[in-house]
Amino acid sequence: MLLDDRLLLGLPPSAVPEMYRQGKDPAKIGHIFISHLHADHYFGLPFLLLPYRVGILTRETPLQIVGPKGLADATAEVCRYAWPGIHRKGCLTDLPVVFTEIEERGEGEVGGLRFEAVYTNHFDMLSFGYKIYLGERTIAFTGDTGECEALDRFLEDVSLLITECTHSDPKETVSAGHLGVDSIRRFAAVLRPRGIPILATHLTSEPPPIEGVTAAQDGGHYEL
Ligand SMILES: [Zn+2]
Ligand SMILES: [Zn+2]
Structure with a gap:
C-alpha cells in the first residue's frame, strides 16, 4: 500500500514492478513499514534496493525501513539468493537506507x-x-x-x-x-x-x- 507516493506499508515482490507500471517513482518513497517477516510482506525489498545498488536510483535523504527485529539480516539473506554477484560485493553496505528494527511495542x-x-x-x-x-x-x-x-x-x-x-x-x-x-x-x-x-x-x-x-x-x- 503506497500512501501519498511517499509511505509504503508492506512490500510484496509484485510491488516494485507495479510502481513502475503506474509511473510511480520509487525514489520518492521516504519510509517503509514492514509488519512481519512473511514473504508477501517484504520479499519486494531486493527489487527496491537493486536500483540503488547499481546506481540507477539515487536519493538525497536515506530511505527509512522500519520492521521487526531481524529485518536487516533477513533482507540481506533474501538478497544473497536474489542477486548473488552483487551480494558478494556487499548488498546492503553503503546504500542510502536505514533499517530501524523493533523488538517491543x-x-x-x-x-x-x-x-x-x-x-x-x-x-x-x-x-x-x-x-x-x-x-x-x-x-x-x-x-x-x-x-x-x-x-x-x-x-x-x-x-x-x-x-x-x-x-x-x-x-x-x-x-x-x-x-x-x-x-x-x-x-x-x-x-x-x-x-x-x-x-x-x-x-x-x-x-x-x-x-x-x-x-x-x-x-x-x-x-x-
Ligand atoms: Zn503473514
Ligand atoms: Zn500476509
Whole structure:
C-alpha cells in the first residue's frame, strides 16, 4: 500500500514492478513499514534496493525501513539468493537506507515521522501493526493479525484504518492468525459513525459490501 507516493506499508515482490507500471517513482518513497517477516510482506525489498545498488536510483535523504527485529539480516539473506554477484560485493553496505528494527511495542520516530508499533497476533511471530502520524492524519495499519486486544488501539484517534481481511468470504472458517468479515464489520460499527474510512486489504476474495469499507484491489487508486 503506497500512501501519498511517499509511505509504503508492506512490500510484496509484485510491488516494485507495479510502481513502475503506474509511473510511480520509487525514489520518492521516504519510509517503509514492514509488519512481519512473511514473504508477501517484504520479499519486494531486493527489487527496491537493486536500483540503488547499481546506481540507477539515487536519493538525497536515506530511505527509512522500519520492521521487526531481524529485518536487516533477513533482507540481506533474501538478497544473497536474489542477486548473488552483487551480494558478494556487499548488498546492503553503503546504500542510502536505514533499517530501524523493533523488538517491543511502543512509540518511535524515524526520519521525522512519528509512529506507534502495536503487537499483533500472527502465528507466534514477532509481528506489528502501526499507527503512523502523517501530517494531520493518523494512519492505522494492522499488518497481518488475528483477533487480539491490541486491535482496539487501531480504532482510537485514527483518520484511516487499513486492515487485513484475509477471510473475506463470510463462509470461510477464520484462523487464529488472520481476520474475517465479522471483525471488519465490528471495526466499521465503531468507525463509520465517526466518518472514518476503512480500507480492507490482504483479501482472498471480494468481501460482501460493508458500509464504510472499501475493498482494496492490486493496482487500485483510492482517495480517502
Ligand atoms: Zn503473514
Ligand atoms: Zn500476509
